[in-house]
Amino acid sequence: MLSRFFVRRLVDYKNYRCSAVVTRLQHSWQYNTDGSEQEHSQNRTQGKIVAAALGAGAGAALWLTYHRTTNAASPPTAIDKDVLEYGAHRDGLPEYTLDDVAKHDSPDTRVWVAYRHGVYDITDFIKEHPGGDKILLGAGGSVEPFWALYAVHKNPHVLQLFEKYRIGNLAGEDVGASVKNMDDPYGNEPKRHAALKPASKQPFNAEPPLALLADNLITPNELFYVRNHLPVPDVDAKTYELEIFEDTMNKEKILKLNDIKKYPKHSVTATIQCAGNRRSEMIKVKAVKGLSWGQAAIGNAVWSGAKLCDVLKDMGITEETTQALHVQFEGLDTDPTNMPYGSSIQIEKALDPHGDVILAYEMNGEPIPRDHGYPLRVIVPGVVGARNVKWLGRIVLSKEESHAHWQQNDYKGFAPNVDWDTVDFTKSPAIQELPVISAICEPGEGETLKVVNGKIKLRGYAWSGGGRKIVRVDVSADGGKTWQAVDSLESDRTRHPRAWCWTLWQAEIPVHKNQSNIQLCVKAVDSQYNTQPENFENIWNLRGVLANAYHRVNVKIQ
Template identity: 40%
Template sequence: MNLSERKKHLIVHGEAPYNAEPALDRLRAAFRTDADDFYVRSHGNLPEIDGGSYRLAIRGSVSTPLDLSIADLKARFDIVTVTAVMQCAGNRRYDMQAVAPVSGDPWAPGAIGNADWTGVRLADVLSAAGIDENADLHVAFECHDIVEGEDYPYGASIGLSKAMAPETLLAFAMNGKPLEPEHGFPLRAVVPGFAGVRSPKWLASITVQDQPSANPMQADDYKLFPPDVTEETADPAKGHTIETMPLNAAICEPSPGAKLKVGHNTVRGYAVAGDRNVVRVDVSCDGGRSWSQAQLEAEAKSPFAWTFWSIELDLNPGEHELVARAWDEAGQTQPSQPDDTWNYKGYLMASWHRVRVTAD
C-alpha cells in the first residue's frame, strides 16, 4: 500500500513530494499524536532504506570519526524518550493568505503533532566522537532524500549548544514503535522547540564544522523577512534563519462553518510555546471583544510538549467568531492580526486563531 492510500484520511497539499495534515478534530483527539494522524512534510522523494545495512557517519571537527548502525546506537548509548512537538514553520500559513498571497503549501493549523520520540542523545554521540564542546561550532545534517527538482540531498544544521542540549535526539522510534518511512525511518534528528526543518529525516551523515550548513535548505530557505520584501528582492543573507518557534494556539473543535446548538458548547484546541510554559489560554465568542479563560491540560515533565485546552461557551443564536490566544510564562501573548507578521513565505503564522460558527 502506497503512502497516499495509507494516509487517505489526511488533507493532502501535494502528492509529489507528499505533504499532508490531519483534520483538527483527529489531531485534538489524543495528547500523543498517532503516526497515522501526524502531518507529513517532504521536500523530495521518500527514500527506501534498508535498516539492517544502514550506517550513520559522524565526520568533521571530531577526533574520532564514527560509522554507526542502529544496533550500535542502541548498544553504545543510553536510550531516552522525549515528549515533544514537531511543527512545520509554515503551520497556519493559510491564515496569512487573507492578507496577501504567500508561497508554499496552504497549511491549516494541522502541520503539527506531539509524540514520544525515542533514541539516543545527539550530545552523547558527539562526545564519543571527540567534539570540543567549548568551540563555536555547528552540527550539519545531510540526508538520503533528494530535494524535488534539484540534484542535492536535503540538509540543515543547528548550533552546537542546541546539539548538545539533553532534549536533542537521534530518534529511531515514535510513540514506542519504529519510525514509519514517511517520518524518517530508520533514523531522524529531533530538535525540540525548533521548527521541523531542523529535525531532518533519513539521516545519512552528521558533520561538525565551523559554519552553518551550506545546503540551500539551510543557506537560502526557511528565512523570515519583513513584509516589504518580495520573492524577487529577498536576499537570503539578510533573512532571519528560522529556528525557535513562536507562541501559538489553535481552535481544533468546532470546525470553521460548524452549525452548533444554542447554549453550552465545548471549544477545544492546543497551545505551544517552545520550551516555555503556556500559562493561560483566553477564548472569545465575539471576535475578541470579551474573553473567558480556558482549562489547561499539560504534562509538567514534558516542557517541549503542547498544552491542550478546553472551555464551555454559552452561545446565543446567530453567528459567532470564536477566537483563541495563548500566554506564556514570560507574560507574552500572540499578535491579534495576521497583518502584524505577514511575510511572503507565510512563515511563523501566530496571530489569534479565528473560527466562524453559527448557533441555532
C-alpha cells in the same frame, strides 16, 4: 587517500554555489494562492521557463525550490490534454538526437535542452542572466526526468513562451528515453492513512483533520502530519550507516543502527510543527509562496533514541574541545543531482544534555514509519520541523551553517514590506525556535452550534517553541473584544525550559441571546508571557511562515 567526508565537503561547496543561482532566480517570482506565478514582465516569465527547463545542477534545484511548494500532483510522466500541443513534433524542423543536444552545453557551442519531441536553444537568455555560468551545469540534457521528479503542473501560458526557443525535433528513438530509463521516483512511496488531507501529492505533504488533533495528547503515527521535500527513500536498516564528522578537530565516526541503540535510550515527548502551519490564513491577507497548510501541520509524539550529546561525548566532542558553531544534518532523501535535504542547528543546543536532541529510532514506541524518517531521525525539541531532519545519513560539526537551500534560502522570516524583488535571504537568520501558537480544533469554520445552558464548547491545542510551557489559553466569542481563560489545560509534567510537549485545552464559553453568527478567537500565553499577535496583517511575510496570529473561527448559533 581522501576521506569520504572531504569528498562530500567538495560536493557541498559545489551545491552551495549552485544554490546562489537558485536564490537569484526565485527572487524574481511572485506567487499567487494556488502556487502559480504572476510575473511582472514577459522577460521574467521566460527566465523562469529557461531556468526550470535545465535538467541537472541549478536547474534541478530550481525546480525543487518552486514545485515542492505547489499543490500540483499529476502523475510523473503524464501529459495534460491542454498542453499536448507543446513539445509535439513540428513538421519542417530539423531532427536532433540527445547526443546532439549534449554537445551544446555552453555559450560557445550554444545551450540546448530537450522536452518531449522538441529541442530548444536557450543561449540568448543564458548570456543575459546573472549566474548563467552556474545554470550551465544543467545544460545539454532533457528536462523530463526533473519534471517527473517534481511533478510539474504544466501551464499552457508558460509552455507557449517556452516554444519560442524551439529549434528542432528530437529523434524518435530518443523521445522519452530519459523518462523511460529512470525509475518513477514516487513509485515506492509508503501507504498513507485515508484521513490525511494532501497539500501536495508529489512530494507528499498532508495534515490530518483538525478535529482529530484535540482527541489525544499523543498524535497517532498514522495521523501525524507529513512534510516531505523529496521522494521518500527506502532505507535498509541492516546496511544503514550514520556518518559523523567534526571538521575543526578532524574527527570522524561511522555508526550502524545497532551501534546507536547501544547508547542509553532516552525518550522525549515533543511537538513537531511545520514553519508553514496556518499559512492558509496568512494567504487571505496577500499571496505568499508555499503549501496552503491549514492548522494541523503539527503533531505531538514520544520520540526515543540516543542523545546526540552522548554520541558526541563518546567521540571526545564537548564544549571544551570543539570550535564548531553549528551541527549540520543531511538526510538520505536526494534530488536528481544527488544533493540531500539538509539543515542545521546551533552547537549549544546539540551539546546541552537538557536540550534533549536525540537520534530517534522509535516514534510512540514503534520503529519510526518511513514517512517520518525510518530508520533514524534527529529530533530537536522546541525547534521548527525543518531542522528535525528525517532519514538521517550524515552529521557534520562545523563553524558554518548548512549550505543547503533549506537553511540558507528558505524557512526565514521577513518584514511585511519585503517582496520577491527586494528579498535578501542573507539578511535574516534561519528559523529555529518557533513562537507561541494556538488553534481551535472544534468547532470548525462555518459549523452550526447548539447552545446548551447558554454556552458552547470549544477544544484546541496550544504550543510554544524553545521549551516554553503554555500557562494560559484565552478564548473569545465576540471577535476578540472580551476574553476568558479556558477551563482546562492538558499537557505532560515537564517544566520550562524543557516543556517540549504541546497543551490541549477545553472551554465552555457563554454566548449572548439572539446571536446568529459569532466569531470565536483563541490566543495562548507561554511561561515567558509571550502571547500571539492580533492579526496577520502585522506579521505577513512572503514565505507565509510563523503564522501565529489569533485563530478565528466563524460559526452559526442554532
